Amino acid sequence: MAATGMVDFNKLDRTIHEKGRLAIMTLLATRPRWAFPELKSELQMSDGNLVTHLRALHQVGYVAVTKEIVDRPQTSYSMTERGRTAFKAYIETLAEIVKLGRL
Amino acid sequence: MDSRSAEDHLRVIRELMERATIYRAISAPAALCCGFLALIVASAALIPGPLQPILRHYFVPVWIIVFLLSAVANTLFLMRSTGERKITFPSRRLRTALVAITPAFMVAGALTILLTRNRGSEIFVAVCWIGLYGMALLSTVTFAPRSIALLGWAFVLTSCLCLGLLTQDYLFSFTASRHVTLPGLGYLAMAGTFGLYHVIYGFAVMFYGRHGNG
Numbered sequence: 001m002a003a004t005g006m007v008d009f010n011k012l013d014r015t016i017h018e019k020g021r022l023a024i025m026t027l028l029a030t031r032p033r034w035a036f037p038e039l040k041s042e043l044q045m046s047d048g049n050l051v052t053h054l055r056a057l058h059q060v061g062y063v064a065v066t067k068e069i070v071d072r073p074q075t076s077y078s079m080t081e082r083g084r085t086a087f088k089a090y091i092e093t094l095a096e097i098v099k100l101g102r103l
Numbered sequence: 104m105d106s107r108s109a110e111d112h113l114r115v116i117r118e119l120m121e122r123a124t125i126y127r128a129i130s131a132p133a134a135l136c137c138g139f140l141a142l143i144v145a146s147a148a149l150i151p152g153p154l155q156p157i158l159r160h161y162f163v164p165v166w167i168i169v170f171l172l173s174a175v176a177n178t179l180f181l182m183r184s185t186g187e188r189k190i191t192f193p194s195r196r197l198r199t200a201l202v203a204i205t206p207a208f209m210v211a212g213a214l215t216i217l218l219t220r221n222r223g224s225e226i227f228v229a230v231c232w233i234g235l236y237g238m239a240l241l242s243t244v245t246f247a248p249r250s251i252a253l254l255g256w257a258f259v260l261t262s263c264l265c266l267g268l269l270t271q272d273y274l275f276s277f278t279a280s281r282h283v284t285l286p287g288l289g290y291l292a293m294a295g296t297f298g299l300y301h302v303i304y305g306f307a308v309m310f311y312g313r314h315g316n317g
Binding site: 022023026027029030031038042091094095097098100101 | 105106107109110112113115116119120122123194195
């Protein structure tokens, strides 16, 4: 058990904790759907980097992928219920750490 | 992870969320185009010349044309901006902004039809447009940058101030003492707000945008 004080650091989701994936999860939390170019433009990431992170998040079930043809083929991403729960838990753990530091 | 880095993570999350939801519905170059166009049209109506009688006679149609040209300019600038970021036009955020501003524009249209039935109502039409345009901008305040909110408040407060001053006695004494007609007063109000305020907004957004404070 890697716990320090009252915070169990195992609760800190390693998949979300990575900087790029955290940014993706944050954006996906703001609205129901994000098209790939919108995510790319907002995060200033390369195609390859963004695809890798999105794939990692999709593999753990945090992100759902929708492919459709609207004038041209478009891939959009949304946060799953599982992802939302994990993201909420991640933020709560961060808040706990901050609170502990202020004691 | 210590509390400082946890705090940094939370700050990054908050900033990213705020940035993702902010949307500027009026681009700075479009505001400058609209502002200068309004100033040019108002100058042509206020300074004696060949266009003055026509412009003064067709106050509402003239400003509807100015509005349409400005809307086209804004659309083109927004299209260019979304094109640069490879985002489909109209973007989700633009659609949200349009839904938010539509009620105020509808009321402005209805009031224009009602007020233009009487001649000499140009200044009242102008004040209604100023106030409702300000309210349209303020209806996007939950996702608009601070500069749009300030612009909206400037329009609303100017409109309130004008409505407070526009008593018949005051209008009569104002127009009589300065040889200004009611359409002329309307052009003056439009130049001061749609002209000047947009020019100030456009330059301010361009300046602060370059200095990372958009």
